[in-house]
Amino acid sequence: MAKVLVLYYSSYGHIETMAKAVAEGAEGAGASVDIKRVPETAPEEVVKAAHFKTDHPYPVCEIDELVGYDAIVVGVPTRYGNMASQMQSFWDRTGPLWARGALVGKVGGAFSSSATQHGGNETTLISAIKTLLHHGLMIVGLPYAYQGQMNMDEIVGGSPYGATTIAKGDGSRMPSQLELDGARFQGRHIAEIAAKVAG
Numbered sequence: 001m002a003k004v005l006v007l008y009y010s011s012y013g014h015i016e017t018m019a020k021a022v023a024e025g026a027e028g029a030g031a032s033v034d035i036k037r038v039p040e041t042a043p044e045e046v047v048k049a050a051h052f053k054t055d056h057p058y059p060v061c062e063i064d065e066l067v068g069y070d071a072i073v074v075g076v077p078t079r080y081g082n083m084a085s086q087m088q089s090f091w092d093r094t095g096p097l098w099a100r101g102a103l104v105g106k107v108g109g110a111f112s113s114s115a116t117q118h119g120g121n122e123t124t125l126i127s128a129i130k131t132l133l134h135h136g137l138m139i140v141g142l143p144y145a146y147q148g149q150m151n152m153d154e155i156v157g158g159s160p161y162g163a164t165t166i167a168k169g170d171g172s173r174m175p176s177q178l179e180l181d182g183a184r185f186q187g188r189h190i191a192e193i194a195a196k197v198a199g
């Protein structure tokens with residue numbers, strides 16, 4: 001049975017909701033799954049002024065815990081086309097793991113969100129994927145086998161680089177059914193591949 005970590009950061013709950021769907025998909029493939037978050041690093045006044053979430057249902061991940069998983073799926077919202085600094089900051093502390101190649105050969109993937117359709121959720125995925133590649137993870141995205149991402153009848157996230165959702169400028173749009181299905185598909189797909197790799 002593959003061990004899968006869904007590692008996320010979320011200011012307003014969109015990525016947290018997507019993280020649950022990724023986990024459901026991985027569990028559906030028989031994996032043992034943990035959902036953990038990275039710590040908030042924004043100053044308290046920013047958290048308050050921007051109304052970031054402070055009630056978090058999942059525990060903070062410690063750096064050394066990464067070693068215990070066959071697959072790591074990173075969920076992170078967009079900040080000016082890049083991954084949020086909270087997630088970047090977490091990975092910036094993983095130098096000792098990188099130095100000993102502790103994550104080489106694990107399976108990895110990413111999912112993201114942005115306020116607008118073309119606001120950079122794909123470049124955010126690429127920024128997360130680059131970091132995972134430097135650590136030697138093998139990247140699994142969201143193939144077009146998930147046909148929901150072909151839908152043109154409604155606004156829908158999702159890309160071959162990973163599942164996405166679009167939150168709207170005021171954050172009022174929560175992940176749609178098609179976007180959650182994409183997240184579940186990616187979670188299942190990653191867990192199935194991780195199980196094969198783990199043998």
Ligand SMILES: Cc1cc2nc3c(=O)[nH]c(=O)nc-3n(C[C@H](O)[C@H](O)[C@H](O)COP(=O)(O)O)c2cc1C
Pocket residue numbers: 009010011012013014015016050077078079080081082113114115116117118119120121167171
């Ligand atoms: C400082 C900052 C920068 C942002 N930059 C972008 C951006 O470049 N493009 C975009 O579409 N949304 C941008 N957003 C909106 C967030 O991506 C959006 O709130 C987030 O995806 C919602 O996910 P969450 O609820 O999990 O935090 C930005 C938000 C903040 C606070």
